[in-house]
Amino acid sequence: MRHIESAGIIVYYQNEFLLLHYAHGHWDLPKGKLEAGETKQQAALRELQEETGLQADIISEFSTSFSYIYTEVDGILTKKTVYFFLGEAKSKKVVLSHEHIGYAWLPYQDAHKQLTFDNAKEALAKAYQFLQAP
Numbered sequence: 112m113r114h115i116e117s118a119g120i121i122v123y124y125q126n127e128f129l130l131l132h133y134a135h136g137h138w139d140l141p142k143g144k145l146e147a148g149e150t151k152q153q154a155a156l157r158e159l160q161e162e163t164g165l166q167a168d169i170i171s172e173f174s175t176s177f178s179y180i181y182t183e184v185d186g187i188l189t190k191k192t193v194y195f196f197l198g199e200a201k202s203k204k205v206v207l208s209h210e211h212i213g214y215a216w217l218p219y220q221d222a223h224k225q226l227t228f229d230n231a232k233e234a235l236a237k238a239y240q241f242l243q244a245p
Contacts, residue, residue, distance in 0.1 A: 177193055
């Protein structure tokens with residue numbers, strides 16, 4: 112079985128979270144595969160910049176991850192582990208990459224409803240709970 116690692120950032124600005132609309136139709140959080148020699152945080156920040164043009168300050172006290180198994184286009188069974196960090200965007204000005212057809216800044220409840228995948232919803236919920244803690 113092949114194993115792939117990805118990293119992403121749950122991005123917020125004031126009281127809103129950023130979601131990306133992918134060409135396949137789903138809504139998800141910004142993320143992508145680690146490149147050789149990168150740390151998970153470096154990959155997350157690079158992917159955020161490449162996909163959205165945004166920069167963010169990572170909140171070092173928060174991280175979460177999940178894994179799932181799927182079949183690649185080439186038929187190979189693959190385990191993917193995704194690591195998420197929490198980051199405060201320095202602005203809301205998004206410049207989308209060719210990978211996406213849209214984006215939305217949404218308050219938590221709307222963002223949670225809009226996300227397509229349950230594992231992304233769980234990651235967002237954990238980040239939101241972290242932000243709400245005193």
